[in-house]
Amino acid sequence: AQSVSQHNHHVILSEAASLELGCNYSYGGTVNLFWYVQYPGQHLQLLLKYFSGDPLVKGIKGFEAEFIKSKFSFNLRKPSVQWSDTAEYFCAVNAGNYQLIWGAGTKLIIKP
Amino acid sequence: DAGVIQSPRHEVTEMGQEVTLRCKPISGHNSLFWYRQTMMRGLELLIYFNNNVPIDDSGMPEDRFSAKMPNASFSTLKIQPSEPRDSAVYFCASSPDSYNEQFFGPGTRLTVL
Numbered sequence: 001a002q003s004v005s006q007h008n009h010h011v012i013l014s015e016a017a018s019l020e021l022g023c024n025y026s027y028g029g030t031v032n033l034f035w036y037v038q039y040p041g042q043h044l045q046l047l048l049k050y051f052s053g054d055p056l057v058k059g060i061k062g063f064e065a066e067f068i069k070s071k072f073s074f075n076l077r078k079p080s081v082q083w084s085d086t087a088e089y090f091c092a093v094n095a096g097n098y099q100l101i102w103g104a105g106t107k108l109i110i111k112p
Numbered sequence: 113d114a115g116v117i118q119s120p121r122h123e124v125t126e127m128g129q130e131v132t133l134r135c136k137p138i139s140g141h142n143s144l145f146w147y148r149q150t151m152m153r154g155l156e157l158l159i160y161f162n163n164n165v166p167i168d169d170s171g172m173p174e175d176r177f178s179a180k181m182p183n184a185s186f187s188t189l190k191i192q193p194s195e196p197r198d199s200a201v202y203f204c205a206s207s208p209d210s211y212n213e214q215f216f217g218p219g220t221r222l223t224v225l
Contacts (some may be wrong), residue, residue, distance in 0.1 A: 048215050098143060
């Protein structure tokens with residue numbers, strides 16, 4: 001069965017630290033990849049997406065992600081985090097049908 | 113565009129009562145999804161509609177749950193009778209097509225006492 005794995009359930013960083021959140025998926029075919037963010041008490045919002053082309057994707061709020069096909073990975077990065085980045089981050093994969101396969105989420109806490 | 117609209121935002125009810133959650137998708141989107149989010153189980157897909165037709169309802173927990181989409185601009189999720197274990201945040205999401213990004217509504221926080 002297709003699955004998405006997010007390696008860390010909780011990450012705690014200080015402001016200005018660099019961030020990398022891991023995401024791996026299990027599907028050998030063509031995929032569409034997404035990162036969503038959920039701020040406390042709010043709904044999920046799209047950070048960035050990858051369908052094809054340049055594997056380095058830039059999203060909103062300074063986030064970027066790199067698709068590495070050989071590693072089945074789509075890791076999220078930000079060079080310098082802010083307190084306002086405190087949120088839960090979800091990786092999701094669409095493997096050619098209607099379903100988004102969701103990772104379990106990573107709760108990110110930024111210490112001011 | 114106003115985005116996906118859900119109502120109510122919060123619902124507190126007693127066990128055994130009927131609960132109806134409502135969703136208005138983004139105009140022009142042909143795919144609609146109902147999700148449930150809990151701490152224990154994370155984000156679960158309950159049902160998927162395409163062009164107002166239910167395509168996959170395998171995630172609906174049991175017969176107490178039902179969903180309808182009478183037209184392209186409105187969907188409901190009904191729980192009858194409700195139970196305390198149904199307490200969760202219920203999200204509606206729509207998409208311009210089934211392969212694309214999903215746009216989420218603000219959610220309905222349901223508490224069943």
